Amino acid sequence: MLRFDLKNIVLCLSLTVFLSACGQKSNDTHIIKIGSASPLTGAQAHIGIDIRNGVELAIEAVNQTGLRLADKPVKLELAAEDDEANATKATTVAQKLVDAKVVGVVGHFNSGASIPASKIYADAGIPQISPASTNPDYTLKGYKTTFRVVAHDGQQGPALAHFALDQLHAHAIAIIDDSTSYGQGLADNFEATVTAAGAKVVAREHTTDKDTDFKAILTKIKGKNADLIMFGGIDPQAGPMKKQMVELGIKAALMGGDGMQTPNFIKLAGSAAEGSFASIPGLPKEKMPGGPAFLTQYQAKYKTEVQLFAPMGYDAVMVLVEAMKRANSSDPAKYLPEIKKTQYQGIIGPIAFDEKGDLVNGPITIYQVKSGQWVALENSKSPVPETNPTPAASPDKSKK
């Protein structure tokens, strides 16, 4: 009798252990990885790190509230990679993220990186949301996995052009680009709109993203009496360019895209920066619906200011997570169709995608340097919502 009981007890005990083990297993947190790819070193590191920080903040926020998919708790984990703003490195990093079994990627920053990487994510069926790449080509590859939460140059270029014509009343415009897929794409779209509106492009010049001497080009432009110079490129070139414009006594204003709208531009150009114009896809960070709260939260954690795209990085993660919730799965194959249906109120405003994966009605804001600060001028809603963007005719190696 006693022996029998003991046997029973042992049986019961082992059963309990077994069951509790099972229970633990079913309660075990499922860990999924979200990839973040941007330049974390190099001349653009400040912008790339900003994006990664935004992604990290979003992941922490999701983990804090607790995410449950298919009745299991899910914990998000950040897999951040450095693409060095380099097309070749971007594809390596993309493959690395795919191999690490990330369920979604927020990245990349540079169009020249996002575009070649998009094929790798598309082949693996992993959703990619770029927080910052504005080259129209990015979403024109026909991939179902490619999205972005910024307006593209097809929208930014025309917005700048309309501002130049309507507000600045520019008649003779000179255009310079840095021969990258971003810079040339932006400049081409700008040129197409101003030419269509009947303004005169007096010079179309090219430099590179390594150059620091633009005097020859600028002198030539001076000889053509341009009243506005538009530059498609980023701050390390735009800064010295504006400085040399002043040195050459060129009175025309300099205008550029988001690559130039950085504190670094003002630092590099010094007092010459005064009066320059630049556009940024999206609203000013202070004016974003969720802006002020986000800026405080960011400042508290990273002890530095938001550069540019951290809010987009944050929202990109949220878009992924919301889609997962609706699909009740973190399997890319299952939740990818849900991303298309996104209707999300993010920090940057309402987020919805068109059939190409572009942000619908992405706002564009024009800024001007006034007493050493970028000041938002107006919120020019993308004036031509869905024209066919001119694909950049760039011989860039990133576009194969």
Place this chain on the structure above:
Amino acid sequence: MDIFLQQMVNGLLLGSIYALVALGYTMVYGILGLINFAHGDIVMVGAMVTLSTIGVLEGHLPIGVILLVACLVAIVVCVLMGLLLERVAYRPLRHAPRLAPLITAIGVSLLIQYSAALIWGKQYIALPELFKPSQYVWAGVEINALQIFIFVLALLIMASLALFVKHTRLGRAMQATEQNADSATLMGVNTTGVIALTFAIGAAIGAVAGVMIDLYYGQAHYFMGFLLGLKAFTAAVLGGIGHIGGAMLGGLLLGVIESLSAGYIGDLTGGLFGSNYRDVFTFFVLIGVLMLRPSGLLGRATTERA
């Protein structure tokens, strides 16, 4: 016309910086037959050290003093680097096959670049706006006091180097070493010392070029030495490598050619080639010159090194 003059001024200014850097290449080549590919990176270090020094001193001293101190610090750092390079990387290879020191030079160049990236980071570093140079307009040409200062200083440095090499004892020792190192040793010239001196002078001039680039462009970057070195090396070859006057002529000429080609290629070819073909055109000129005069504009055809 004023646009043409402005392009000439742009070219001469750019060219004077090329010329200073080219001197470093040509002097070392003249004496050792070695192309010191790390020279462009020494210029970069000069520019970086200057920015750091200015960053530390800014606001504590008058601007003139800050610039002078920054320049001196840059010269000292670059000279020490030049001497160290010569001692550690090149001297042990002096009697090795010619390829060995060449490959070493490329290795040293990469080492300096990436060390600089570690120290100063990979971002563009901006020079704080220290002063506003007064601007002059003359016959439609815009030029400021700083640019005139840079140009005059570059010419002064070149002239004093030419005088030094021609008229001092040490200068003559350099010439003797260049002509035949073994004979020079037999004549009592301390060739090892002369070679070290050559590296030191080249590095010091490079440091000054670095300061000038800081002041002229207002920024520095760890990779800037590469393209600059390539252009300066081209200038040295154009003028006749190994020839000090040639480096000066080649530098100024290269600057002017670049400036004019960027300014006029587009219009002359009816928009077929844009300003982005500047470098293509520049190297076209180089190839043309080398086909007609293989030893460069001022180079001696007899220069045949062991």
